[in-house]
Amino acid sequence: GQQLNQSPQSMFIQEGEDVSMNCTSSSIFNTWLWYKQDPGEGPVLLIALYKAGELTSNGRLTAQFGITRKDSFLNISASIPSDVGIYFCAGQLGAGKSTFGDGTTLTVKP
């Protein structure tokens, strides 16, 4: 089946720094999604990308759908303590069913 490689696995940064994480796949996706999961909660959708090359922002978050349709990145600018959590990328080929990466755990030091 399809697999996503998400990196880095974890990040420890200082408050105010920028963050970048990415996902790569051996096969193409039609939609890329980025989620954040807090402990004990379900994933919350941050950004959805629908077209190759698309660059979308949501506040301090920016994500891009790679031209090859096999990768995506998420940037967080000027990190704050509440950015702490696990970030997941997910790719969709057909309607709704998603393949998830294993997550990037973000720790922000005040």
Next chain:
Amino acid sequence: NAGVMQNPRHLVRRRGQEARLRCSPMKGHSHVYWYRQLPEEGLKFMVYLQKENIIDESGMPKERFSAEFPKEGPSILRIQQVVRGDSAAYFCASSPPTGWNTEAFFGQGTRLTVV
């Protein structure tokens, strides 16, 4: 507009018992997905359902697991004769009908512990 509702939030079962997990999708959503998450891992797709139909069950174990989404009422994920390896967080997601943006919204999950 209530989100995806899952219950119970926590479920403890002894080995050999049955576990029933419930999911009510968001209003207007007709597609339901179930995922399983083991500690420190990503979510793994299990099954995709529409009302009264299983569309894709490629991620479901062949035995003991079943899912339904009846015409009325919530979607149910049923695990028979649970074993310790079934302990995980089970998440339900829902999305609008085909043709709309297909991103799925998740519930808070049911954490199953098999003792």
